[in-house]
Amino acid sequence: MLGHKSIDLIAVPLVSIVLMGFLLQDGEASLVRTIATLLYLFVLPGYVFVAATFPGKNLGGAERLLYVIGSGLCIIILGILLINISPWPITKVAWIWFVALVIWICSGLAIVRRHRAQAYIERRLVQQGVRLQFIWPQILMLGIAVLITIGAIWLARHYAQQPHTSGFTQLWILPVDQSSRDVVRVGFANYERRTEVYTVRAIYDGTIIREWSDIALDYEQTWEERIELEPSTQANMLVIELYLQPNTSRPYRQVFWWQNLPTPTPEPSPTP
Amino acid sequence: MRRSLAPFSFGDVALFTVYRQWWRARDTTTVVDLGWFPTISIICSLGLLLSAVAGSLGRIANPWSTSLFWTSVGIVVLPFGVRMIQEQVSRSERICLAITMSLALYLVKILHSPIYFTFPDEFMHWRTASDIMRTGELFQYNSLLLVSPYYPGLEALAAALSSVSGLSIYASGVISLAIARIVFTLSLFLFYELATKSTRIAGLATLIYMTNANYVFFGSQFAYETLSLPLMALGFFVALRREHVGDGSTRTHTILLFMAFGSVIITHHLTTYALLGFLSFWTLVSWVMPILTKRPYPIGPGGITLLMIVAAMGWLVWVASQTVSYLVPPFSNAAVEMFNMMMGESSSRELFKASNGTVAPLLERVTGFGSVLFLLGILPFGLWQIWMRYRTNIMVMVCACGGIAYPASLALRLSSRGAEISNRSSEFIFMPLALVLAIGIVEFKLWKKFDWFERVRFWGFPVWMCVVLMGGIIVGWAPWARVPGPYVVAADTRSIEPQGIADAYWVAENLGPNNRIISDRTNRLLMGSYGLQRSITSYGDGVPVAYIYFAKTLRPKEQDFLRKGQVRYVIADRRVSDGLPYASGYFERGEKAGRDPNKPLDPITWMKFNDVAGVSRIFDSGDIRIHDMEAVLAGP
Numbered sequence: 001m002l003g004h005k006s007i008d009l010i011a012v013p014l015v016s017i018v019l020m021g022f023l024l025q026d027g028e029a030s031l032v033r034t035i036a037t038l039l040y041l042f043v044l045p046g047y048v049f050v051a052a053t054f055p056g057k058n059l060g061g062a063e064r065l066l067y068v069i070g071s072g073l074c075i076i077i078l079g080i081l082l083i084n085i086s087p088w089p090i091t092k093v094a095w096i097w098f099v100a101l102v103i104w105i106c107s108g109l110a111i112v113r114r115h116r117a118q119a120y121i122e123r124r125l126v127q128q129g130v131r132l133q134f135i136w137p138q139i140l141m142l143g144i145a146v147l148i149t150i151g152a153i154w155l156a157r158h159y160a161q162q163p164h165t166s167g168f169t170q171l172w173i174l175p176v177d178q179s180s181r182d183v184v185r186v187g188f189a190n191y192e193r194r195t196e197v198y199t200v201r202a203i204y205d206g207t208i209i210r211e212w213s214d215i216a217l218d219y220e221q222t223w224e225e226r227i228e229l230e231p232s233t234q235a236n237m238l239v240i241e242l243y244l245q246p247n248t249s250r251p252y253r254q255v256f257w258w259q260n261l262p263t264p265t266p267e268p269s270p271t272p
Numbered sequence: 273m274r275r276s277l278a279p280f281s282f283g284d285v286a287l288f289t290v291y292r293q294w295w296r297a298r299d300t301t302t303v304v305d306l307g308w309f310p311t312i313s314i315i316c317s318l319g320l321l322l323s324a325v326a327g328s329l330g331r332i333a334n335p336w337s338t339s340l341f342w343t344s345v346g347i348v349v350l351p352f353g354v355r356m357i358q359e360q361v362s363r364s365e366r367i368c369l370a371i372t373m374s375l376a377l378y379l380v381k382i383l384h385s386p387i388y389f390t391f392p393d394e395f396m397h398w399r400t401a402s403d404i405m406r407t408g409e410l411f412q413y414n415s416l417l418l419v420s421p422y423y424p425g426l427e428a429l430a431a432a433l434s435s436v437s438g439l440s441i442y443a444s445g446v447i448s449l450a451i452a453r454i455v456f457t458l459s460l461f462l463f464y465e466l467a468t469k470s471t472r473i474a475g476l477a478t479l480i481y482m483t484n485a486n487y488v489f490f491g492s493q494f495a496y497e498t499l500s501l502p503l504m505a506l507g508f509f510v511a512l513r514r515e516h517v518g519d520g521s522t523r524t525h526t527i528l529l530f531m532a533f534g535s536v537i538i539t540h541h542l543t544t545y546a547l548l549g550f551l552s553f554w555t556l557v558s559w560v561m562p563i564l565t566k567r568p569y570p571i572g573p574g575g576i577t578l579l580m581i582v583a584a585m586g587w588l589v590w591v592a593s594q595t596v597s598y599l600v601p602p603f604s605n606a607a608v609e610m611f612n613m614m615m616g617e618s619s620s621r622e623l624f625k626a627s628n629g630t631v632a633p634l635l636e637r638v639t640g641f642g643s644v645l646f647l648l649g650i651l652p653f654g655l656w657q658i659w660m661r662y663r664t665n666i667m668v669m670v671c672a673c674g675g676i677a678y679p680a681s682l683a684l685r686l687s688s689r690g691a692e693i694s695n696r697s698s699e700f701i702f703m704p705l706a707l708v709l710a711i712g713i714v715e716f717k718l719w720k721k722f723d724w725f726e727r728v729r730f731w732g733f734p735v736w737m738c739v740v741l742m743g744g745i746i747v748g749w750a751p752w753a754r755v756p757g758p759y760v761v762a763a764d765t766r767s768i769e770p771q772g773i774a775d776a777y778w779v780a781e782n783l784g785p786n787n788r789i790i791s792d793r794t795n796r797l798l799m800g801s802y803g804l805q806r807s808i809t810s811y812g813d814g815v816p817v818a819y820i821y822f823a824k825t826l827r828p829k830e831q832d833f834l835r836k837g838q839v840r841y842v843i844a845d846r847r848v849s850d851g852l853p854y855a856s857g858y859f860e861r862g863e864k865a866g867r868d869p870n871k872p873l874d875p876i877t878w879m880k881f882n883d884v885a886g887v888s889r890i891f892d893s894g895d896i897r898i899h900d901m902e903a904v905l906a907g908p
Contacts, residue, residue: 029438034447037437042451053524062367063513066458067528069451070506073429074531077503077539080410080428089408092435133303141310148317149379152324156386159328164758168771170778170893191774235886253892261886261903 006111012048016040016103023096041095045102046072051110056117075102167192167219171242171253181259182231186240187224188253190217198252199243202227205236214245235260307365309372312351316376319347324383330755337755345488345745346738348376353734356475357713366475367461374457377482378450381492384756388442388773390765392793393495395801396420401427401441402801405434406785411591415807416800422592425539426499445494453492456502463509464707466516467667470714476733477710483643483741484702485748491699500540501699504547507532508703511551512667515570526576533580537587541595544584546700551577554670561666569666602689609687636746643743646736647709648679654712661715668711674704695748752854761872762853767794772845775896776803783841790817790834791843792858795896799843808837810860815839818863821848824876826884831904841890842899844878 019040027033046068050059059067079098080090088094171188175181190196195218202210215223229238236259241251323344330337352373355361361369385391389398396417403412404427411421420427426448433444460481465474481487491498507529514525537544551573558572588595624632624640632640655672662668678701684690713733717725745754753765760766776798779787785804790796799805808815815837820830834842848858851872857863858873867873878897881887886903 023436027438029440029443034437034439037433037439038447038451041432041436053527054521062364062458062462066455066462066506066509070455070459070503071528071531073452073455073499073503074528074535076432077425077428077535078531080404080424080432081538084410090404090410090431091408094408095432095436135303135305138306138310142306142313145310145313145317148314149320152317152321152383153379153386155321156324156327156383159324159331160385160387160756162331164331165769165771168774168894170775170891172778172782172891173888174782174890189774189778191770253894255889255892257888257890258886258903261906 006114009048009051009107009110009114012044013104013107016044016100019044020096020100024093041076041099042069042072044072045075045099045106046070048103048106048110049075052106052113055110055113075099163193167194169196169198169242169244169253171240171255173238173240173255173257176226181257181261182229184227184229184238184257185224186227186255187222188217188242189222190219193219195219197245198223199245199248200225201241201243201251203239203241204229205234229259232259304364305362306368307361308351308355309365309368312355312369313372315351316348316372319344319349320376320379320383322347323380327383327386327756330757333758337757338751341755342742345380345742348380349373349738349741350734352479353737354730356472356479357730357733359472361472361475363465363471366471367458370461370475370478371454371457373479374453374482375450377488378453378492381489382446384489384754385765388768389445389494390756390768391489391493391495392764392797393417394445394493395797397426397430397494397496398441398445399801399804400424401430401434401445402804404428404431405441406804413806414800415805415809415812416797418812419541419592419595419598420496422594423496423539423541425503425535426494426496429499430494442494449492449494449498452499452502456505459502459505459509460703460706463505463512464710466509466512467665467671467707468662468711473707473710473714476713477706479737480706480709480740481702483737483744484698485695485744486699488741488745489749489753490696496540497543497699500536500543503532503536503539504543505703507536507547508550511573511576515573529576530579533576534583537580537584541588541592541599542696543700544587548577548581548584550670550674551580553673554666557666557670557673561664561669565664567664572666602693606684606687606689606693609689610684613687630751632746632751636751639739639743640746641743643740643747644682646740646743647705650709650712650736651675651678651705652712653716654708654710657711657715658708662711668707671704671707674701675708677701678705698744698748750854759847760854761847761851762793762855762858764794764855766854768798771893771895772798773802775891775893775898776801778891779803779805779841779898787840788838789841789843790815790820790837790839792821792845792848793855793860795843795845805841808839813837818857818859818866821859821877822863822866822873823880824874825880826887826904831907834901834904835907838905839901840905842881842901844881844897844899845895846875846878846897847895848878849873849875 019036022036023033023040049071050064050067054064054067076099079095079102083090083094083098086094168191169188170191171186173184173186176183176185186200186202188198188200190198195216198215198217200210200212200215200223201208210225210227212225217223227238229236238257238259240255240257242253243250244252322340326337326340326344329340352369356366356369389395396414397420399414399416400412400420403414403421404410404424410424414420426445429448429452430441430444433439433448434441437444439447457478461474461478464477465471468474484491491501510525510529510532514522514529517525533547536547555572555574555577558569558574561567562569624637654675658668658672662672681694681697681701684694684697713729750763752760752763757766759769772795776795779799780803783805786806788808789799789803789805790808791799796807796809800807808817810816810818815833820826820833823830849872852870881897881899882889884904888900888902889897890900891898
């Protein structure tokens, strides 16, 4: 049964085991990992599924390609329902084991079914064997087309990442602990696309209580400090002003924090 | 060409006997001639390069970007039309051409948004995919699109690819949909080919399908319909092939058919119902045709249809029951609008006019109308040729009836709600329509003395296809959304920029997930997706968000609404007062009643939150501020 006809069906589970070992390891996204994932998720399950369901049947190249990729997509889509009703959460490990099971089961089925269709296959192998010879200038032209397309994608990505608008700085004030409004953390992040120098001023109940000057921050760098307020029963406000040097006359960003929560009593105004 | 036998001897090992026979059979070498395909690929890639340049110029508001965009679309599309209309083209070349054109048009969209998603629907599905990866479970609440978690097909692909490969959801989505595109194109080609037994008609029909109004942008976005259509097309091909196979593989085709249609059911609601409609009609025609023609026909997909109806209804009732309340209002509103229009109680929608009053340029209007006229012009010829040559062919007759639905769908465009339905339906209606048109283009012949007609067909088809595609883009996609550009107010894809994205990530990191927030439409998408927040809306929660924002002070009434929605944070974007909204509103659809439609919002509308005692401003990034409403929630 495990003869020459089933070499591919033996190879696929073996390849899947190698890929499993690779993909189960934690790693950053890379071209190799992406290709391995695509092969593992979308090609191998579809390949063995088609081998199991159409053993030696007369499928043309285009039809086979469609069935392999199409069934590969369907296996993943329907698979999420099976994983969801299983005791395991939908994680990387669950996906890898689910696909592995599909590959191994379908490979086993395919070996059995192909064995039964042996005579048919042998006849077809003899009848349909052809050698494909490509015209190399055409392959070269296709290669050029692929390179130009990659260039187009690179160009679009490059210009999309360029700063076309002015940068910005985020300023925030948040309680350190949700249970107390007396201790807050104040921070800001520089997204101005260059190193900037800032001044931070904390004003409590109209009085400056802290000031941090000449804070130089690189692009995408963050600064954060804690401020502890005296416990109070009053509805006092802590105002944090951020100045972008050299302009220290007008706050660049401003946030404020109510130490205690008064009932909001806004002025009535006409309906818009 | 004769070639030597195997380069090495297998000896007498029995195991290799068959291989030796096979190798000998390979003596005949087949030269793979790809015809014009490599040349066309280079031209197409140059068109894509130009599209990238157009987008890059658009980002710096260069006025040439739009012209370059249209030129690039023409360069991408025209060569495929020129080649596909020719008779002496091999099947493999036609397949390569069709797949390449579909991927090229997909790349036009990717070049538009090459580093992150920018289309509104994409954020909705990003959230569902993110929730699956974050919680490890399906069916989490998604305030951006309530039904999205109940149709997790697309998100399954993206989550699987992203979690195993380590790629972002964006990259995983782009790759998954590119694979789906290949499935779609191959399915369509093989389906048309099997239906007509003509690779030329199949190639042309596949190309014509790609000219539908939504193919380039809407149909390429990271949204459930983009995946469900390829799965439906795959199912159609398998169903048709199942009726034609004579090698005993009917049962195995049935398995694949169930997988494809089952995937459609858990991927997209509307596609499921379109699929059921098509299968039902096919079954009906399969029953009627033997009676009318007195000839034997395959039994039709009656059993499959019945099972699919049961499966779809089961999914709707037990899993995705929210679909009903999601789908019914748009259709009922469109019906009411159309009825009122016919009764003369309301005026029809002004075509080619944006919600901020901008009117499309004359050339665009002419192309838009021209594309519709071009389609309507060929349709009668297609129907005539079908009657003459294919009237005993069940599938072609089914498609002919489907093609007739196209003119009917155009009437819907006169109402604003109907226009959206008409626009969305083009991806479905073009499946049968493309076949009818391709048959009309290929099979229509004049008498031999009119030999000039062949030249007209040869040169006319690429131009015709180009106009239909461009007209489709004009009709189906807003002018400001076609090419990337600087920020504009409430303009969906054009309002997504780094500050909003960074702020949303800050919110997710510092405030935690699923806080109840209100915001304008752009920040709702960002905060609801990257920010992992729970957006409160009028349609989802009954809280009149626009009303709260339009008020000039936060009076007790507005505070009551905030308490009703348990809104913890309010996002105030100062840019809403910079101009009129490009899309249907600043906050939500139907908000116009609460504001002057000709004036931008008063800055007081977003500044008022500063003046409410107890309401802390916890975040400020210049344009976007976040206010903590804890004091309001604690109020009476």
